[in-house]
Amino acid sequence: MSVVRGLLIVLSGPSGVGKGTVRAAVFDREDHNYVYSVSATTRQSRPGEVHGVDYHFVTHDEFKELIDQDALLEYAEYVGNFYGTPIAKIEEELAKGHDVFLEIEVQGAMKVRERMPEGVFIFLAPPNLGELENRITNRGTDSQEVIYERMQKAREEIELMKHYDYVVINDEVENAVDQINAIICSEHLKVERTIEKIQRDIHDYFQKGD
Ligand SMILES: Nc1nc2c(ncn2[C@@H]2O[C@H](COP(=O)(O)OP(=O)(O)O)[C@@H](O)[C@H]2O)c(=O)[nH]1
């Protein structure tokens, strides 16, 4: 029997809302077949980040080469750095039946929607903007100037959340994880029901002809 293609799951949300934290908790749960799409970026690595695991940290020239080779599904500039999604691994993993998680900002997500509208687009929102600022500040990875820029960006991003299929509020990590798992489960059911319906239709059609 052929393998049912995996789901493309796109998770976006403002910097500091908790995308990385929630995604790690989603991946921590047992019995999943999720694969994380590691992006390429020109941003400097933060302490603790691992090349090839968190990001492929590349130079501007290397990033340009990826664009020229058409190796990116999408890319965007975000607060002075480039970020892009390598396409090859995504196709390979979806074909194996694995669900592929993209954690990308909104401009990139909208480009993915144009190219792969079958994706499941989830926006992770903060309970409020004051809490968002606290989270970025407490994470301790960004200067005051970068925090200011990221908060300005958050305003634009939240405006675009209406273009997503689902909005999940990250009040408590466990709640957000439960909601994301429920969304994925229901999207899988939708695909299975569609396949069953087509199979029934084929069956009925040929029975009639007998
Ligand atoms: N368009 C696009 N955005 C990405 C990609 N990888 C990461 N991002 C987004 O770029 C933004 C900045 O990422 P980062 O510097 O790691 O900051 P953080 O999200 O605050 O940890 C976040 O919204 C990421 O989700 C990518 O491949 N494409």
Ligand SMILES: Nc1ncnc2c1ncn2[C@@H]1O[C@H](COP(=O)(O)OP(=O)(O)O)[C@@H](O)[C@H]1O
């Ligand atoms: N639900 C939550 N409640 C409180 N703090 C959170 C929650 N989710 C994430 N955080 C904290 O907020 C900060 C930013 O989270 P992170 O996962 O790095 O965000 P993002 O990947 O969206 O930039 C981290 O210090 C993280 O521990």
